[in-house]
């Protein structure tokens with residue numbers, strides 16, 4: 001059965017900030033933003049209202065003109081904004097890139113705010129310090145790695161060490177009574193089933209020119225799946241195999257916090273529902289770091305009441321299907 005859409009992501013301009021594992025080459029462009037046409041935006045707002053679908057507007061570095069602002073205000077929505085607009089929209093989800101780390105100290109703290117930190121591969125060794133500089137100042141911090149497609153075993157080893165360091169810092173803060181979430185360490189503690197990105201299943205993305213995509217990553221690296229047309233509304237083709245039930249590995253896996261990023265899967269394995277080795281390894285490093293942190297927080301509330309996370313004897317769920325990797329042959 002096809003799941004109904006719960007929300008639509010609207011890229012209000014062509015330089016809309018990238019907020020997870022992809023890049024938007026137009027984000028840093030110096031050219032004037034190309035805004036979504038008012039007529040189209042008005043149509044999307046009406047469509048969302050009539051279909052009871054939530055809307056998230058994704059903005060770039062420039063504050064939208066008043067006419068666009070007025071249209072956005074017509075519907076309850078969330079906004080995702082880059083550092084440049086962080087103070088303009090204090091209620092918006094703020095996206096920070098690890099390259100902007102020097103500016104983090106100047107950011108105003110807000111315990112109600114959700115912040116996304118996109119950590120570049122070359123900055124993984126700074127991951128714990130960057131997270132620690134934001135942790136406790138916001139209600140929730142979501143860490144998203146960039147360049148996962150180029151991750152080598154050495155990058156994974158550094159990421160494992162950084163999460164261990166971060167877990168130890170968090171353990172002290174939690175023991176002292178602080179409460180905030182960091183997706184890669186606390187989500188798995190609270191989940192009892194998969195909670196993935198669900199791009200193309202529960203949400204789709206409309207680009208400024210009205211094309212519809214599985215998610216924003218496919219706008220620059222993929223094909224449209226449909227269009228938003230003022231008269232016909234949102235018309236798109238469902239891509240078979242995107243949902244969890246079609247994932248032969250994911251249905252056996254309990255790294256419940258994993259994004260199951262279908263963009264990376266498609267890019268690295270050419271299948272939407274078959275994750276790459278890097279994605280599985282990263283999700284299991286995070287799962288193990290969450291397990292160890294939860295164990296260390298044994299007597300601290302509310303962690304004391306959370307079911308322990310089982311220790312695994314494998315690092316990649318492919319072993320559940322293929323068995324453990326072969327030992328190298330003796331010389």
Ligand code: SF4
Pocket residue numbers: 020021022197198199215216217259260261262263264
């Ligand atoms: S599939 Fe989801 S997690 Fe992956 S790039 Fe798209 S929005 Fe981000």
